[in-house]
Amino acid sequence: MTPLLVYHNPRCRKSREAVQWLTEHGIPFEEYRYLERPLSAEQIEKLLDKLVDPIEAVIRTNEKAYKEHYKGLPLTRANIIKMLTEHPRLMQRPIVASPKAAVIARPADKIQTLLDHA
Secondary structure, three states: OOOEEEEOOOOOHHHHHHHHHHHHOOOOEEEEOOOOOOOOHHHHHHHHHHEOOOHHHHEOOOOHHHHHHOOOOOOOHHHHHHHHHHOHHHEOOOEEEOOOOEEEOOOHHHHHHHHHHO
8 A cells, every 4th residue: 555645734733633543543654744845836736636625625714824815815726726835834734645535634534535535
């Protein structure tokens, strides 16, 4: 099995819960700390292509950067890519991805949905 990829912020409780869920279930994964290595527009595009959730759900609309720079801007694919390249912190977390699909793992047991799509 190809390891899953967890787009992860270790300071986030929900991200840590996803890592713990994967560990407890013996599922191989790799962490991608997107705040340390922001995603390129191309990487975001590929992630959105795989997302099982609505793409609008990938944006953290309660964050200060969203309210200051993007509030009222439609959550179109192009705008989401722009927001996430300019402000990586706006990406919802954790996102767990396989080669074919990705889910926002909130709550962590939503990862099972991803495994069902694999």
